[in-house]
Amino acid sequence: MWKKEDVKSQGLPENAPGNVVGSPATGGTPVRETSTGLPVSVSSKGSASISQGIRIKGEVTGSEDLFVDGHVEGKVNLSNGSLTVGPNGEVKADIFAREVIVRGRVDGRIVGREKIQLWSTGNVAGDLQTERLMIEDGAVLRGRVEIETGKPHVEARGAAAGTSKGGSVAASSPVSSGSAAN
Amino acid sequence: MSFLNKLGIGIAAGAGSSREVPKTMGSSGRPRPNGPAPVAAVGATRAPEPRESNRVSNGLKEFLWNLDGLGRGTLLDLGPAWQTTLSFFIERGFRVSSEDILRAWKEFLVEEEGKLREATGRAAQHTFDVSPAARAARFLEANLQYPNSSFDAVLLWDLLDYLEPLVAKQIVVNLTELLRPGGVVFAMFHSKKPEGFQRYRVADSTTLQVISSPVLCPAQRVYQNREIQDLFSRYRTVKSFVGRDQLRESLFIK
Numbered sequence: 001m002w003k004k005e006d007v008k009s010q011g012l013p014e015n016a017p018g019n020v021v022g023s024p025a026t027g028g029t030p031v032r033e034t035s036t037g038l039p040v041s042v043s044s045k046g047s048a049s050i051s052q053g054i055r056i057k058g059e060v061t062g063s064e065d066l067f068v069d070g071h072v073e074g075k076v077n078l079s080n081g082s083l084t085v086g087p088n089g090e091v092k093a094d095i096f097a098r099e100v101i102v103r104g105r106v107d108g109r110i111v112g113r114e115k116i117q118l119w120s121t122g123n124v125a126g127d128l129q130t131e132r133l134m135i136e137d138g139a140v141l142r143g144r145v146e147i148e149t150g151k152p153h154v155e156a157r158g159a160a161a162g163t164s165k166g167g168s169v170a171a172s173s174p175v176s177s178g179s180a181a182n
Numbered sequence: 183m184s185f186l187n188k189l190g191i192g193i194a195a196g197a198g199s200s201r202e203v204p205k206t207m208g209s210s211g212r213p214r215p216n217g218p219a220p221v222a223a224v225g226a227t228r229a230p231e232p233r234e235s236n237r238v239s240n241g242l243k244e245f246l247w248n249l250d251g252l253g254r255g256t257l258l259d260l261g262p263a264w265q266t267t268l269s270f271f272i273e274r275g276f277r278v279s280s281e282d283i284l285r286a287w288k289e290f291l292v293e294e295e296g297k298l299r300e301a302t303g304r305a306a307q308h309t310f311d312v313s314p315a316a317r318a319a320r321f322l323e324a325n326l327q328y329p330n331s332s333f334d335a336v337l338l339w340d341l342l343d344y345l346e347p348l349v350a351k352q353i354v355v356n357l358t359e360l361l362r363p364g365g366v367v368f369a370m371f372h373s374k375k376p377e378g379f380q381r382y383r384v385a386d387s388t389t390l391q392v393i394s395s396p397v398l399c400p401a402q403r404v405y406q407n408r409e410i411q412d413l414f415s416r417y418r419t420v421k422s423f424v425g426r427d428q429l430r431e432s433l434f435i436k
Contacts, residue, residue, distance in 0.1 A: 118263070133272075135263055135265045140262070140263065140282060141263035142282070142286075143280065144279040144280075145268060145277070145278050145280065146277060
Protein backbone atom coordinates (compact mmCIF):
# COMPACT_ATOMS: atom_id res chain seq x y z
CA MET A 1 0.00 0.00 0.00
CA TRP A 2 2.82 2.36 0.82
CA LYS A 3 5.62 3.16 -1.47
CA LYS A 4 8.81 2.25 0.30
CA GLU A 5 11.95 4.10 -0.66
CA ASP A 6 15.35 3.13 0.56
CA VAL A 7 18.03 5.76 0.25
CA LYS A 8 20.73 3.20 -0.37
CA SER A 9 18.87 1.73 -3.28
CA GLN A 10 18.78 5.22 -4.84
CA GLY A 11 22.51 5.47 -4.56
CA LEU A 12 22.37 8.66 -2.53
CA PRO A 13 24.85 9.28 0.28
CA GLU A 14 23.15 9.13 3.64
CA ASN A 15 24.19 12.56 4.91
CA ALA A 16 25.09 14.47 1.81
CA PRO A 17 24.53 18.16 2.48
CA GLY A 18 23.34 20.66 -0.01
CA ASN A 19 20.22 19.28 -1.57
CA VAL A 20 18.03 18.60 1.41
CA VAL A 21 14.63 20.16 0.90
CA GLY A 22 12.91 21.60 3.91
CA SER A 23 15.61 20.20 6.16
CA PRO A 24 13.66 18.84 9.09
CA ALA A 25 16.58 17.97 11.30
CA THR A 26 14.89 15.37 13.39
CA GLY A 27 12.16 12.84 13.37
CA GLY A 28 9.78 12.43 10.54
CA THR A 29 11.30 11.94 7.19
CA PRO A 30 13.82 14.28 5.73
CA VAL A 31 13.08 14.74 2.06
CA ARG A 32 15.83 14.86 -0.51
CA GLU A 33 15.53 15.82 -4.13
CA THR A 34 16.83 13.34 -6.63
CA SER A 35 18.37 14.30 -9.94
CA THR A 36 14.93 13.98 -11.47
CA GLY A 37 13.58 16.56 -9.08
CA LEU A 38 11.20 14.11 -7.47
CA PRO A 39 11.13 14.07 -3.70
CA VAL A 40 12.31 10.86 -2.15
CA SER A 41 11.92 10.12 1.51
CA VAL A 42 15.18 9.24 3.17
CA SER A 43 15.97 7.99 6.62
CA SER A 44 18.19 5.43 8.18
CA LYS A 45 15.12 3.39 8.97
CA GLY A 46 13.90 3.55 5.41
CA SER A 47 10.56 5.10 6.23
CA ALA A 48 7.43 4.64 4.19
CA SER A 49 5.78 7.37 2.24
CA ILE A 50 2.41 8.13 0.74
CA SER A 51 3.25 10.32 -2.19
CA GLN A 52 1.37 13.18 -3.73
CA GLY A 53 -1.57 11.93 -5.76
CA ILE A 54 -2.10 8.85 -3.59
CA ARG A 55 -5.39 8.75 -1.68
CA ILE A 56 -6.01 6.38 1.20
CA LYS A 57 -9.27 5.93 3.06
CA GLY A 58 -9.26 3.79 6.19
CA GLU A 59 -6.90 3.08 9.03
CA VAL A 60 -3.16 3.34 8.65
CA THR A 61 -1.22 1.52 11.35
CA GLY A 62 2.45 0.79 11.80
CA SER A 63 5.44 1.24 14.02
CA GLU A 64 7.87 2.96 11.73
CA ASP A 65 8.13 6.44 10.30
CA LEU A 66 5.73 7.62 7.65
CA PHE A 67 5.78 10.56 5.27
CA VAL A 68 2.43 11.63 3.85
CA ASP A 69 2.34 13.99 0.91
CA GLY A 70 -0.91 12.59 -0.42
CA HIS A 71 -4.39 12.33 1.01
CA VAL A 72 -5.30 10.17 3.99
CA GLU A 73 -8.75 9.93 5.49
CA GLY A 74 -9.64 7.80 8.49
CA LYS A 75 -7.17 7.13 11.27
CA VAL A 76 -3.39 7.09 11.51
CA ASN A 77 -1.79 5.12 14.32
CA LEU A 78 1.99 4.84 14.40
CA SER A 79 2.69 3.48 17.83
CA ASN A 80 6.37 4.29 17.95
CA GLY A 81 6.88 6.02 14.66
CA SER A 82 7.01 9.54 13.45
CA LEU A 83 4.53 11.02 11.01
CA THR A 84 5.44 13.85 8.69
CA VAL A 85 2.65 15.48 6.73
CA GLY A 86 4.37 17.02 3.75
CA PRO A 87 3.51 20.40 2.22
CA ASN A 88 1.09 18.77 -0.19
CA GLY A 89 -0.25 16.32 2.37
CA GLU A 90 -3.83 16.40 3.53
CA VAL A 91 -4.82 14.20 6.44
CA LYS A 92 -8.39 14.03 7.64
CA ALA A 93 -7.86 11.71 10.54
CA ASP A 94 -7.05 11.43 14.18
CA ILE A 95 -3.31 10.88 14.44
CA PHE A 96 -1.47 8.94 17.12
CA ALA A 97 2.31 8.82 16.84
CA ARG A 98 5.50 9.31 18.79
CA GLU A 99 6.22 12.49 16.88
CA VAL A 100 4.18 14.45 14.36
CA ILE A 101 5.48 17.07 11.97
CA VAL A 102 2.90 19.07 10.05
CA ARG A 103 3.89 20.95 6.92
CA GLY A 104 0.58 20.41 5.15
CA ARG A 105 -3.00 20.19 6.30
CA VAL A 106 -4.44 18.10 9.12
CA ASP A 107 -8.08 17.96 10.06
CA GLY A 108 -8.33 15.91 13.22
CA ARG A 109 -6.92 15.37 16.65
CA ILE A 110 -3.16 14.92 16.91
CA VAL A 111 -1.54 13.01 19.72
CA GLY A 112 2.23 13.24 19.39
CA ARG A 113 3.54 11.42 22.41
CA GLU A 114 6.92 13.13 22.42
CA LYS A 115 6.62 16.10 20.13
CA ILE A 116 4.44 17.97 17.66
CA GLN A 117 5.93 20.43 15.20
CA LEU A 118 3.85 22.81 13.11
CA TRP A 119 5.86 24.32 10.30
CA SER A 120 5.02 27.67 8.75
CA THR A 121 2.99 25.96 6.01
CA GLY A 122 1.19 23.74 8.48
CA ASN A 123 -2.53 24.07 9.00
CA VAL A 124 -4.23 22.10 11.75
CA ALA A 125 -7.89 22.03 12.67
CA GLY A 126 -8.06 19.83 15.73
CA ASP A 127 -6.76 19.44 19.25
CA LEU A 128 -3.10 18.83 19.98
CA GLN A 129 -1.85 16.63 22.78
CA THR A 130 1.86 16.22 23.35
CA GLU A 131 4.81 16.68 25.67
CA ARG A 132 6.57 19.21 23.48
CA LEU A 133 5.08 21.59 20.99
CA MET A 134 6.84 23.69 18.42
CA ILE A 135 5.02 26.21 16.24
CA GLU A 136 6.71 28.12 13.48
CA ASP A 137 5.49 31.61 12.59
CA GLY A 138 2.81 31.38 9.96
CA ALA A 139 1.41 28.03 11.06
CA VAL A 140 -2.34 27.94 11.45
CA LEU A 141 -3.89 26.19 14.42
CA ARG A 142 -7.52 25.91 15.27
CA GLY A 143 -7.91 23.80 18.34
CA ARG A 144 -6.92 23.17 21.90
CA VAL A 145 -3.40 22.54 23.08
CA GLU A 146 -2.73 20.08 25.87
CA ILE A 147 0.78 19.71 27.17
CA GLU A 148 1.00 16.44 29.00
CA THR A 149 4.03 16.54 31.27
CA GLY A 150 4.15 18.29 34.62
CA LYS A 151 6.67 20.70 33.26
CA PRO A 152 5.60 21.94 29.87
CA HIS A 153 8.05 22.16 27.02
CA VAL A 154 7.02 24.60 24.39
CA GLU A 155 10.06 25.17 22.30
CA ALA A 156 10.93 28.49 20.84
CA ARG A 157 11.55 28.59 17.18
CA GLY A 158 12.32 31.04 14.43
CA ALA A 159 11.65 34.67 15.20
CA ALA A 160 9.92 33.76 18.42
CA ALA A 161 13.00 32.10 19.85
CA GLY A 162 14.79 35.25 20.86
CA THR A 163 11.87 36.61 22.80
CA SER A 164 10.67 33.60 24.73
CA LYS A 165 10.86 33.86 28.48
CA GLY A 166 11.01 31.31 31.24
CA GLY A 167 13.32 28.48 32.06
CA SER A 168 11.39 25.67 30.48
CA VAL A 169 11.23 27.28 27.09
CA ALA A 170 14.10 25.71 25.29
CA ALA A 171 15.50 27.29 22.16
CA SER A 172 17.11 24.05 21.21
CA SER A 173 17.95 24.94 17.64
CA PRO A 174 20.03 27.81 16.39
CA VAL A 175 17.71 30.62 15.41
CA SER A 176 19.53 31.34 12.21
CA SER A 177 19.44 27.77 10.97
CA GLY A 178 15.69 27.52 10.69
CA SER A 179 15.94 23.79 11.21
CA ALA A 180 13.72 21.79 13.45
CA ALA A 181 14.82 21.31 17.00
CA ASN A 182 15.86 18.03 18.48
CA MET B 183 -18.35 46.38 -3.22
CA SER B 184 -17.44 42.74 -3.76
CA PHE B 185 -16.02 40.62 -0.95
CA LEU B 186 -12.71 40.30 -2.73
CA ASN B 187 -12.46 44.05 -3.05
CA LYS B 188 -13.10 44.27 0.64
CA LEU B 189 -10.09 42.09 1.31
CA GLY B 190 -7.80 44.68 -0.31
CA ILE B 191 -4.54 42.81 0.20
CA GLY B 192 -1.76 45.26 0.87
CA ILE B 193 1.28 45.80 2.94
CA ALA B 194 1.16 47.16 6.42
CA ALA B 195 2.95 50.28 7.44
CA GLY B 196 5.12 50.50 10.51
CA ALA B 197 3.62 49.81 13.90
CA GLY B 198 4.48 53.28 15.05
CA SER B 199 5.32 52.43 18.60
CA SER B 200 8.45 52.61 20.60
CA ARG B 201 11.43 50.28 20.59
CA GLU B 202 11.02 49.20 17.00
CA VAL B 203 13.12 46.22 16.09
CA PRO B 204 13.41 45.61 12.37
CA LYS B 205 14.09 41.94 11.84
CA THR B 206 15.64 40.20 8.90
CA MET B 207 13.43 37.31 8.04
CA GLY B 208 13.23 34.79 5.27
CA SER B 209 10.03 34.28 3.39
CA SER B 210 9.19 31.31 5.58
CA GLY B 211 9.51 33.41 8.68
CA ARG B 212 12.94 32.07 9.49
CA PRO B 213 15.69 34.53 10.26
CA ARG B 214 18.30 34.94 7.57
CA PRO B 215 21.98 35.29 8.30
CA ASN B 216 23.30 38.84 8.19
CA GLY B 217 24.50 40.22 4.91
CA PRO B 218 23.01 41.29 1.63
CA ALA B 219 19.93 39.58 0.36
CA PRO B 220 20.43 36.98 -2.34
CA VAL B 221 20.09 38.49 -5.79
CA ALA B 222 17.22 36.20 -6.63
CA ALA B 223 15.30 37.49 -3.64
CA VAL B 224 15.49 41.15 -4.65
CA GLY B 225 12.72 42.34 -6.90
CA ALA B 226 9.74 44.60 -7.21
CA THR B 227 7.29 41.81 -6.58
CA ARG B 228 8.87 40.59 -3.39
CA ALA B 229 6.82 41.42 -0.31
CA PRO B 230 8.58 43.57 2.29
CA GLU B 231 9.67 41.60 5.28
CA PRO B 232 7.53 41.72 8.40
CA ARG B 233 8.64 44.17 11.06
CA GLU B 234 8.04 43.85 14.72
CA SER B 235 8.22 46.18 17.67
CA ASN B 236 7.53 45.93 21.35
CA ARG B 237 4.95 47.89 23.26
CA VAL B 238 4.40 48.03 26.98
CA SER B 239 0.93 46.71 27.68
CA ASN B 240 -0.83 47.77 30.86
CA GLY B 241 -3.89 45.94 29.61
CA LEU B 242 -2.02 42.65 29.50
CA LYS B 243 -0.62 43.32 32.95
CA GLU B 244 -4.13 43.85 34.33
CA PHE B 245 -5.44 40.86 32.41
CA LEU B 246 -2.83 38.64 34.07
CA TRP B 247 -3.51 40.20 37.44
CA ASN B 248 -7.18 39.28 37.07
CA LEU B 249 -6.25 35.71 36.23
CA ASP B 250 -3.78 35.40 39.05
CA GLY B 251 -4.50 32.47 41.34
CA LEU B 252 -6.85 30.86 38.88
CA GLY B 253 -4.76 27.70 38.80
CA ARG B 254 -5.44 25.60 35.74
CA GLY B 255 -7.49 28.04 33.73
CA THR B 256 -8.73 27.88 30.17
CA LEU B 257 -7.84 30.52 27.64
CA LEU B 258 -9.21 31.21 24.18
CA ASP B 259 -6.76 33.03 21.93
CA LEU B 260 -8.50 34.51 18.91
CA GLY B 261 -5.30 35.63 17.21
CA PRO B 262 -2.75 33.60 15.27
CA ALA B 263 -1.08 30.66 17.02
CA TRP B 264 2.19 32.22 18.10
CA GLN B 265 4.79 30.12 19.84
CA THR B 266 5.53 32.78 22.44
CA THR B 267 1.91 33.43 23.37
CA LEU B 268 1.06 29.75 23.73
CA SER B 269 4.27 29.14 25.62
CA PHE B 270 3.59 32.02 27.98
CA PHE B 271 0.16 30.81 29.03
CA ILE B 272 0.87 27.08 29.00
CA GLU B 273 3.79 27.64 31.35
CA ARG B 274 1.38 29.36 33.68
CA GLY B 275 -0.86 26.31 33.73
CA PHE B 276 -3.46 27.40 31.20
CA ARG B 277 -5.15 25.14 28.70
CA VAL B 278 -5.09 27.18 25.57
CA SER B 279 -7.41 27.02 22.59
CA SER B 280 -6.41 28.89 19.49
CA GLU B 281 -8.59 30.14 16.68
CA ASP B 282 -7.49 32.84 14.28
CA ILE B 283 -10.81 34.55 13.67
CA LEU B 284 -9.54 37.13 11.19
CA ARG B 285 -7.97 34.47 9.00
CA ALA B 286 -11.20 32.49 9.20
CA TRP B 287 -13.16 35.62 8.27
CA LYS B 288 -10.97 36.25 5.25
CA GLU B 289 -11.35 32.67 4.07
CA PHE B 290 -15.07 32.89 4.69
CA LEU B 291 -15.37 36.01 2.51
CA VAL B 292 -13.52 34.32 -0.31
CA GLU B 293 -15.86 31.33 -0.05
CA GLU B 294 -18.87 33.63 0.00
CA GLU B 295 -17.65 35.33 -3.15
CA GLY B 296 -17.47 31.93 -4.85
CA LYS B 297 -20.93 30.95 -3.65
CA LEU B 298 -22.36 34.24 -4.82
CA ARG B 299 -20.89 33.74 -8.27
CA GLU B 300 -22.34 30.24 -8.33
CA ALA B 301 -25.75 31.48 -7.21
CA THR B 302 -25.96 34.17 -9.87
CA GLY B 303 -25.23 31.54 -12.51
CA ARG B 304 -28.02 29.28 -11.27
CA ALA B 305 -31.76 29.46 -11.62
CA ALA B 306 -33.59 32.15 -9.70
CA GLN B 307 -35.18 29.69 -7.24
CA HIS B 308 -31.83 29.18 -5.51
CA THR B 309 -31.55 32.40 -3.61
CA PHE B 310 -28.41 33.31 -1.72
CA ASP B 311 -28.98 35.73 1.14
CA VAL B 312 -26.15 38.25 1.11
CA SER B 313 -27.47 40.45 3.88
CA PRO B 314 -24.95 41.20 6.65
CA ALA B 315 -27.15 39.38 9.18
CA ALA B 316 -27.26 36.21 7.09
CA ARG B 317 -23.54 36.40 6.47
CA ALA B 318 -22.84 36.83 10.18
CA ALA B 319 -25.02 33.82 10.95
CA ARG B 320 -23.26 31.67 8.35
CA PHE B 321 -19.83 32.69 9.64
CA LEU B 322 -20.67 31.90 13.24
CA GLU B 323 -22.16 28.53 12.33
CA ALA B 324 -18.66 27.41 11.43
CA ASN B 325 -16.59 29.34 13.96
CA LEU B 326 -16.37 29.84 17.72
CA GLN B 327 -18.02 26.49 18.31
CA TYR B 328 -17.32 25.61 21.94
CA PRO B 329 -19.53 24.54 24.81
CA ASN B 330 -20.93 27.32 26.96
CA SER B 331 -18.86 28.43 29.96
CA SER B 332 -15.71 26.81 28.55
CA PHE B 333 -13.24 29.60 29.17
CA ASP B 334 -11.87 31.73 31.95
CA ALA B 335 -10.22 34.22 29.65
CA VAL B 336 -10.31 35.41 26.05
CA LEU B 337 -7.64 37.23 24.08
CA LEU B 338 -9.76 39.15 21.61
CA TRP B 339 -6.96 41.47 20.43
CA ASP B 340 -8.17 44.15 17.95
CA LEU B 341 -10.17 41.90 15.70
CA LEU B 342 -13.52 43.65 16.25
CA ASP B 343 -12.15 46.64 14.32
CA TYR B 344 -11.74 44.45 11.24
CA LEU B 345 -15.03 42.59 11.23
CA GLU B 346 -18.35 43.73 9.85
CA PRO B 347 -20.21 45.41 12.74
CA LEU B 348 -22.92 42.74 12.85
CA VAL B 349 -20.36 39.96 13.00
CA ALA B 350 -18.41 41.82 15.69
CA LYS B 351 -21.55 42.27 17.74
CA GLN B 352 -22.51 38.61 17.41
CA ILE B 353 -19.01 37.49 18.32
CA VAL B 354 -19.19 39.44 21.57
CA VAL B 355 -22.57 37.86 22.29
CA ASN B 356 -21.14 34.39 21.64
CA LEU B 357 -18.06 35.07 23.76
CA THR B 358 -20.31 36.03 26.63
CA GLU B 359 -21.83 32.56 26.44
CA LEU B 360 -18.44 30.88 26.21
CA LEU B 361 -17.04 32.68 29.24
CA ARG B 362 -17.55 31.44 32.76
CA PRO B 363 -18.92 33.94 35.28
CA GLY B 364 -16.03 36.17 36.27
CA GLY B 365 -14.24 35.44 32.99
CA VAL B 366 -12.03 38.14 31.48
CA VAL B 367 -11.81 39.49 27.94
CA PHE B 368 -8.75 41.41 26.78
CA ALA B 369 -9.67 43.53 23.76
CA MET B 370 -7.96 46.28 21.82
CA PHE B 371 -9.47 49.07 19.74
CA HIS B 372 -7.84 51.55 17.42
CA SER B 373 -8.65 55.14 18.29
CA LYS B 374 -8.22 56.10 14.66
CA LYS B 375 -8.43 54.03 11.52
CA PRO B 376 -5.26 51.96 11.36
CA GLU B 377 -3.06 52.56 8.32
CA GLY B 378 -1.59 49.10 8.34
CA PHE B 379 -2.37 45.72 9.71
CA GLN B 380 -0.69 44.18 12.68
CA ARG B 381 -0.85 41.08 14.81
CA TYR B 382 0.15 40.75 18.44
CA ARG B 383 1.91 38.22 20.59
CA VAL B 384 2.86 38.09 24.23
CA ALA B 385 6.56 38.66 24.89
CA ASP B 386 6.34 38.81 28.67
CA SER B 387 3.86 39.78 31.35
CA THR B 388 3.99 43.48 30.48
CA THR B 389 5.09 43.50 26.87
CA LEU B 390 3.39 42.74 23.60
CA GLN B 391 5.17 42.26 20.33
CA VAL B 392 3.48 44.06 17.47
CA ILE B 393 4.08 42.43 14.12
CA SER B 394 3.29 44.33 10.94
CA SER B 395 1.68 41.89 8.56
CA PRO B 396 0.12 41.84 5.12
CA VAL B 397 -3.48 43.01 5.39
CA LEU B 398 -5.86 40.13 6.02
CA CYS B 399 -8.94 42.31 6.23
CA PRO B 400 -9.24 46.09 5.99
CA ALA B 401 -10.42 47.94 9.10
CA GLN B 402 -14.20 48.29 9.11
CA ARG B 403 -14.78 50.96 11.70
CA VAL B 404 -13.39 52.85 14.65
CA TYR B 405 -15.39 52.23 17.80
CA GLN B 406 -16.06 55.16 20.08
CA ASN B 407 -16.20 54.77 23.86
CA ARG B 408 -19.97 54.62 23.95
CA GLU B 409 -20.08 51.99 21.22
CA ILE B 410 -17.55 49.83 23.03
CA GLN B 411 -19.62 50.04 26.18
CA ASP B 412 -22.71 49.09 24.23
CA LEU B 413 -20.96 46.12 22.68
CA PHE B 414 -19.93 44.87 26.10
CA SER B 415 -23.05 45.95 27.93
CA ARG B 416 -23.33 42.56 29.65
CA TYR B 417 -19.86 43.00 31.10
CA ARG B 418 -18.52 45.49 33.53
CA THR B 419 -15.61 47.45 32.11
CA VAL B 420 -12.69 47.21 34.44
CA LYS B 421 -9.99 49.29 32.93
CA SER B 422 -9.03 50.96 29.70
CA PHE B 423 -5.63 52.20 28.61
CA VAL B 424 -4.82 54.29 25.56
CA GLY B 425 -1.28 54.14 24.26
CA ARG B 426 0.68 56.67 22.27
CA ASP B 427 0.09 54.49 19.24
CA GLN B 428 -3.65 55.26 19.51
CA LEU B 429 -4.42 51.74 20.60
CA ARG B 430 -6.93 51.36 23.38
CA GLU B 431 -6.58 48.28 25.57
CA SER B 432 -9.70 47.28 27.49
CA LEU B 433 -10.52 44.60 30.00
CA PHE B 434 -14.02 43.30 30.53
CA ILE B 435 -15.15 40.97 33.25
CA LYS B 436 -18.32 38.95 32.89
